[in-house]
Amino acid sequence: MISLYKILHTTCHTRWGSLEKRIFNESVWMEKKGHKIIIVAPKDTHLFLKAKKHGFKVYGIEFNKLSIIKDYKLLKSTFYNEKPDIINTHGNKDSRLALFAAEKTRIPLRILSRHNNAHVRNSWYNRRVYKKLCHYIFTTTDYTTKHLQKVFKLKPMQIFSIPNGITEPGHLLEKAKARKALAQELGLDPGTKFIGFVGRVSQDKGISTLLEAFKKIKHKLLGYHLAIAGEGTNEYINSLKSLARNLQIETQIHFTGFKKDVWPFYRALACKVLPSSLDIKGVPFEETPQALIEAMICECPVIGSKNDGIVDIIDHEKTGLLFKTNDSSDLADKILQTLQYEGITKERIKTARDLVKKHHTIDAMGRDIIRIYRLHQIKMEKQYLF
Incomplete structure (x- = not known):
C-alpha cells in the first residue's frame, strides 16, 4: 500500500477566489505531508502563477470552447506522462474533459469537486460525469451534497461534504x-x-x-x-x-x-x-x-x-x-x-x-481528504486480491 500520492488538480477558473485558494492551500498542505502536486490551470492566472512560484509543476491549459479537442489531447498526454495516482477536477469545463481523459488513461482515483450550490440537471451526460467518470464527489456544503444525492441517487460513500479549511495566521494584530x-x-x-x-x-x-x-x-x-x-x-x-x-x-x-x-x-x-x-x-x-x-x-x-x-x-x-x-x-x-x-x-x-x-482548519480538511484516499486504495486492493 503506497503512503504518498501524486495528486493532480485541474480548474478552468481564472480568478483568485475561494475555489482557487482551496486548491492552493490544500496542495501546500499535501506537499508538506510528502505528496507530489501538479496543477493544471489556464496559463498566467493567479493560481497558475502562484503555484509555479511556489514550485509546483504546472501545465497551462485554457479550457476554451474553441480548443476542446486540443485541450483533451493535452490532458491525455499529461496524464499518460505524469501517471498521477489521483486527479481532482474543480470546474465544469475542466471536469468534463479531464475526467474523460483520466478514465481513458486509467487514473486510479478520480474526484469531481463541486464548489457551488447551482442545481444540476439529471441528463444522460451529467449522469455519466457524476456517476461513472468519477469515483467520488467532494462538495463544500451539505445543501449541494443533498441535492446531488437526490438527483443522481448517489450512495453516502460516493459523495462527501468537505468545507474549505483555512491556514490559521501565525500572528494577529491587537x-x-x-x-x-x-x-x-x-x-x-x-x-x-x-x-x-x-x-x-x-x-x-x-x-x-x-x-x-x-x-x-x-x-x-x-x-x-x-x-x-x-x-x-x-x-x-x-x-x-x-x-x-x-x-x-x-x-x-x-x-x-x-x-x-x-x-x-x-x-x-x-x-x-x-x-x-x-x-x-x-x-x-x-x-x-x-x-x-x-x-x-x-x-x-x-x-x-x-x-x-x-x-x-x-x-x-x-x-x-x-x-x-x-x-x-x-x-x-x-x-x-x-x-x-x-x-x-x-x-x-x-x-x-x-x-x-x-x-475548519487546513489540517482538519486535509485529514478528511487523506482518509478518503486511503479508504479508496484499500477498496481497490481488496478487489484486486479477490
Whole structure:
C-alpha cells in the first residue's frame, strides 16, 4: 500500500477566489505531508502563477470552447506522462474533459469537486460525469451534497461534504491597533469603529441589503462606518455608491478594494456581515464561506443570511447570528444585537473560534481528504486480491 500520492488538480477558473485558494492551500498542505502536486490551470492566472512560484509543476491549459479537442489531447498526454495516482477536477469545463481523459488513461482515483450550490440537471451526460467518470464527489456544503444525492441517487460513500479549511495566521494584530490602522488608511478619526464585508463585491452577495440596514440604524451607531473589502466591476461598485448617496450614507461607506493581507482587516471590525442573496431561481448559491471562517478565527463576530453554506457555519445564537435573506430590517436588528450585547457576543466569538479550530482548519480538511484516499486504495486492493 503506497503512503504518498501524486495528486493532480485541474480548474478552468481564472480568478483568485475561494475555489482557487482551496486548491492552493490544500496542495501546500499535501506537499508538506510528502505528496507530489501538479496543477493544471489556464496559463498566467493567479493560481497558475502562484503555484509555479511556489514550485509546483504546472501545465497551462485554457479550457476554451474553441480548443476542446486540443485541450483533451493535452490532458491525455499529461496524464499518460505524469501517471498521477489521483486527479481532482474543480470546474465544469475542466471536469468534463479531464475526467474523460483520466478514465481513458486509467487514473486510479478520480474526484469531481463541486464548489457551488447551482442545481444540476439529471441528463444522460451529467449522469455519466457524476456517476461513472468519477469515483467520488467532494462538495463544500451539505445543501449541494443533498441535492446531488437526490438527483443522481448517489450512495453516502460516493459523495462527501468537505468545507474549505483555512491556514490559521501565525500572528494577529491587537484589535485596537488594527482598527486605528484601518481608520488611518481611510483618512478617518482614530476612534472610528467598523462594520465590514469581505468577499467578491457582486450583486449576489447582497451588499445593497447591508447598506439599507446600516441606513436604518446609523442614528444608533454613532462613530461607526461600513468598510467593504473585495473586488468587483466598476459598474456594480458605482451602483452601490449611488445607492449610498440616495440613502445619505455615502460619507460612511468605504470600498477598500482587494486586501492581500486580510487578517488585520478582520481584526479591525466590530462585526463581519455576509448578506448573500438567492439566485433568480431561489437557489442558495453560497458555498461554505471562507470569509466567515477567517473572521471567526480572528475573533470577529459574524452575521449571515439564512443561505445554505452560511447556515453550515453559523449556528444561530451560538457561533453567530442569522437574518432573513434580503431583509434589511432583520439584518439591522442583528447588527444592533451583536454590538449592544457585548457579553453574549463574546461567548459566541469563543464558540465560533473553537468550532473553526476543530473542524475548519487546513489540517482538519486535509485529514478528511487523506482518509478518503486511503479508504479508496484499500477498496481497490481488496478487489484486486479477490
